[in-house]
Amino acid sequence: MEFITKKPPIKSNQQRSYKRSLNLHISLIIISLAAILTRAFIAVPEGEVWLPDAMFKTFLMLLTGAFISVLIELLYSIGEGKSHEFSNYKRLVDPINTGLIIALLLPTSTPIYVLLLAVIIGVYAGKIVFGGNGYYIFNPALVGVLFVNLSFANQITYGETPLVLLKNALAGQTYTLKLLDLFVGNYAAIAIGSTSVILLVVIFAYLLVTRVIDLRISGTFILTILIVSAGIGFVNFGTASGLMWQYVLVNMITGLTMFAAVFLVSESVSSPTSRETKMIYAVVVAILTMTVRTLGAEIEGIVFAILFGNMITPFLNRTVKRSNKKIFIRTSIILLVVVIFTGFALGFIVQSRLQEIFSAAVIGGLF
């Protein structure tokens, strides 16, 4: 009798790409629900927005984001003659993920038409143009968000977020923050997605176990933010007062740090593929984030940083030839030195004391 042949290996493990995106989908839905609920705590300025209004607006934004994203992909696939794929929920998971992330990266005050534009730019120009899921070179959600952040800066407003307070603190102002509020997400957030850090940590662990995110990217990212902010805090506030550790803590748990570590940095398609380059990528993204946060005009630098990371990904991929323990350890040590140095350098730049330090080091050493 005849037998059918297939190229070996004929056996594979239980990991599936689809299961990974489904896990991400579930996590995003949980975060979305949490985001809607946390709106109920946040104190809004007197007479500006009615509280249930903010909750409903959040819900509406998330729904619109997901719906429009699916709609654009559906319209495109009708043009391609592949619309029958959409009868399966499997095909909907990825567009919904992108739509939800875009909505989660914008503040509640965003007008719906701005969100619409963000989704259209992100899904069409960021994803479909490159060939859909698996082929894009920039994180599609961030492309859309960057576009509206630059073009509609006046429409996108947020209150006194902790990061704004920190920026002012570096200039010498004082501020007060309640730690418990920061942990549960009860503060004026820069985006819908920056909710309770406790929930984000739980989801971080879940996605790590299901291997959706890579510890070498997300872990390095968090660690770098920690070290760099500690460096800046040390130079500006010193160890004596608790301000240094407060600076580190606020940088870690507010803004989009944890949200990015869970959903953005470790996005596999637009990040590098080998161990060493993954770590370099995470360090570059984290350093740029902190640079924008401390020196830039923007409050949150994560969108720029990750898009820059995506930009250099092909270059990073091209530089590696092999991957082994020796190279891995060497890369780790070099990165650690770079990160610590950057932390202190940023601290001095903030105080405009770099020239002074330089003179002291060079001229003092010479004469």
Next chain:
Amino acid sequence: MITDNRQYLEPKKVYIPLTDKTSKIANLKVAAQDNVLTGQIIAEKFNGKIKTPVISTISGTVIGFEERLDRFGKIIDHAIIENDFKDRSIELKPLEDEVAPAMIRNRLTECGIDQLTVDGIYTDIDFSRPVKHIIINAIYTNEPFISKDYEFIKKHAEEIADGITLLGIASHAETMTLIVDKFMDEETVDNLGKATVDKGIEVVIINSKKVQAWDYKIAKKLVNETLSNNLLDNQIIYTSVFAAKVTHDAVRLGIPLTKRQIAITGDAYKVNTLYEVRIGTPLSEISEELGGYDETSDLNIHVGSFLTGYQLESDEFSITASVDSINVSSLRIEKEEVCIKCGDCNDICPAGILPQNIMDAELRNVNSRIVDLNTHECVECGLCTYVCPSKINVLEWVRRAKRRVG
């Protein structure tokens, strides 16, 4: 799940392939209608200058020669021998106690022991080049996928240990390593431990449930240099416990290699069994003995390890000494998804190269990049395909890249 232990030692005819994976030319030593004894040399095959004999596995009459499919999927010449059911064997003197290396080598050649393991990075038993290390794998080839009781090792532990020592003497090896499994039952490990103690054999325990090229890592630790596709280049002989057992039989008892224990598994059979068969028996005869196939769906035959074995179009091939497991089951095809660039293949690659980047370079037809990425170091272990969450046959792309740059 293997439930039965069976024997099929008296086929009417055997079909003995005259060449194998490495030796491609053969000189006949018998003619049609000649009477042969068990263990008699019927041909000599050549791998370059190295000559190894092909022996008859039954006694009887040579009734002709035929081109047939062999277990590697190639059409080659086979000698057909009709069984006279008398089992008259050639006489070989048992060698006791201290044996000179040259005597062991000659005896192994006489008994037709050269190519016993071909899957993955296993090597032939080849003494033509200097050898420093001997690695013996006591784990069943398809261990994580097909579970098996270790009756064979339990029963023959002493003989295996002796065989390993003999192989060590024959090759003047510096180290002898035995790889055992963390999940072996206690009795097997006990017997092996008792047998190998004081013989200079190092026992390495690995966790076979985690699929990650343990043997490659052990070999690399031994030689501390980049491994080539053929471990013989790195002065290593890497083979299975079956080879140690037949070495002992050939040297100490003077029994030529005529039988092979194989595992026949898969959902196409009613029972999955451990078979002791005469070398040269076609698989179709054994399948008939097992009650035929369940032909409700498309079937495929897989010979050897699930990650690195061979797939064949017909079951008419004869079982050789290098077949250790055969799987006949309904076709498993999973839909390929797009590469999500997760880098799992880059992490698992035991050779430390980057399969995802090689695949990318191959898709973009960049030859210089393929050379840059050390593609030639790939040992085709198949782990990149095993771990891929998108079910892409990464190994096939790497193979293509390898072929492209030579």
